[in-house]
Amino acid sequence: EIFLRLPTAADLARASTACVSFRRVVVGHPFLRRFRALHPPPLLGIICGGLTPAQPPHPSAAAAATLADADFSCSFLPPSRDRWCLREVRDGRALFSPALQGTNHNYNPSDLVKEFAVCDPLHHRYLLLPVLPDHLASQVHPPDTVECETFFAPPGDDEDSSFRDFR
Known part of the structure; x- marks a missing residue:
């Protein structure tokens, strides 16, 4: 309870170096979840x-x-068949997908859902999301793709804290 009242994460880190039992409490997932709920990132x-x-x-x-x-353009992303285009930024992560060339009538709608990358620009890390299987991509219809937007869904309060971690 005392550690939860420390004002900054830096103070918490200094307190955890005092002894092994303090460190064990501070690095525990239940404690970190409560600390992050009380102290949102700056x-x-x-x-x-x-x-x-x-x-x-x-x-x-x-x-x-x-x-x-910092490289917020994420130039370290791997080459794509099309140029990477920023779609969403949330909680320090960026979502990229290929920028499709052309109009609504001369591209394959299933290409919209093929390639996505989640990027951590501060640590120069990225994760290519698994490709959507063809049988699901074929269910996308042209009227749906005109209004299609990609975005991050924020985790709910009941979500596991590991959902928020970047892997």
Whole structure:
């Protein structure tokens, strides 16, 4: 209960170095879940054509300044048959899919659901999502693809905390 009242994650990390039993409590999943619920991550900036970092007097301005050289274009993604296009950003992750060329009438609708990548721009990591099987992709109809948008679904309160971890 005392550790939950520490104001920052840095304070929590310092407290966990005091002894082995403190560390065991702090790294436990139930404790971390409760700590994250009480202490949401800081706002470091806004991504709109690049990062606009938080400015003083915002409390996160110092941490945001360290992100000045971060690669938010995710240029480290593997080559795709089409150019990667940013679709959604949430909780420090970015969702990319290929940018399709052409109009509604000259591409295969099942191509919309073939390739997706989830990217962690701060740590230069990405995960290619499994390809949708052809029998499911064939169920996509042209009227549906015109209004199709890809997005991250936020985890609910009852979700396992490992859902939020990047793997």
